[in-house]
Amino acid sequence: MYVKICGLSEPEHVETAVEAGADAIGFVLTRSPRRVTPERARQLAALVPERVLTVGVFRGEDQQAVRAAALAAGVRGVQLHGAHPHGDFTALKDLDLTLVRAVDSASDLRCGAYDEDLLIVDAPRPGSGEPWNWAAVRGRPSGRWLLAGGLDPSNVADAIAAAGPWGVDVSSGVELAPGVKDSRLIRDFLTAARHD
Numbered sequence: 454m455y456v457k458i459c460g461l462s463e464p465e466h467v468e469t470a471v472e473a474g475a476d477a478i479g480f481v482l483t484r485s486p487r488r489v490t491p492e493r494a495r496q497l498a499a500l501v502p503e504r505v506l507t508v509g510v511f512r513g514e515d516q517q518a519v520r521a522a523a524l525a526a527g528v529r530g531v532q533l534h535g536a537h538p539h540g541d542f543t544a545l546k547d548l549d550l551t552l553v554r555a556v557d558s559a560s561d562l563r564c565g566a567y568d569e570d571l572l573i574v575d576a577p578r579p580g581s582g583e584p585w586n587w588a589a590v591r592g593r594p595s596g597r598w599l600l601a602g603g604l605d606p607s608n609v610a611d612a613i614a615a616a617g618p619w620g621v622d623v624s625s626g627v628e629l630a631p632g633v634k635d636s637r638l639i640r641d642f643l644t645a646a647r648h649d
Contacts, residue, residue, distance in 0.1 A: 455620030460487035491525035564596025576602025582625035
């Protein structure tokens with residue numbers, strides 16, 4: 454099970470995620486309680502080995518702003534969240550970064566439909582931390598897709614069983630408060646996500 458831990462802002466939490474076996478780590482470079490500057494993201498990304506994907510997360514910025522921030526942050530992937538047009542993904546292909554499209558379940562759920570490498574299917578209210586009907590997407594997304602939205606260590610195994618994703622993505626579900634990650638919850642989430 455591919456696991457992405459998103460919204461990290463402190464070195465200790467980045468190190469915990471890497472040590473616990475995360476496949477990807479997200480740094481939020483858009484309006485959010487989890488936002489970090491590109492410079493801070495670069496410092497944090499430097500702690501991450503090549504085998505773990507580092508992702509800059511954006512929502513609504515134009516592709517020139519995304520391009521500049523991603524290059525400044527030194528991340529190996531770019532996540533565009535929400536109603537970004539296909540052209541935004543195409544325009545970023547020359548960066549040779551992993552492209553991630555994050556949408557809700559009402560969108561086109563074919564991974565690669567927008568030239569992206571990974572697809573995240575999120576809750577109807579992304580970032581709310583509220584669980585939603587994960588089973589409603591079972592069998593609909595195709596390719597390398599991650600389930601997100603309302604996941605935490607206590608429910609991720611059930612969500613995986615319900616939706617059948619290729620991977621999972623968590624942010625608020627490993628926090629003590631908005632933007633405040635917890636190392637124990639990060640470890641617990643990774644363990645629960647991969648428990649057979």
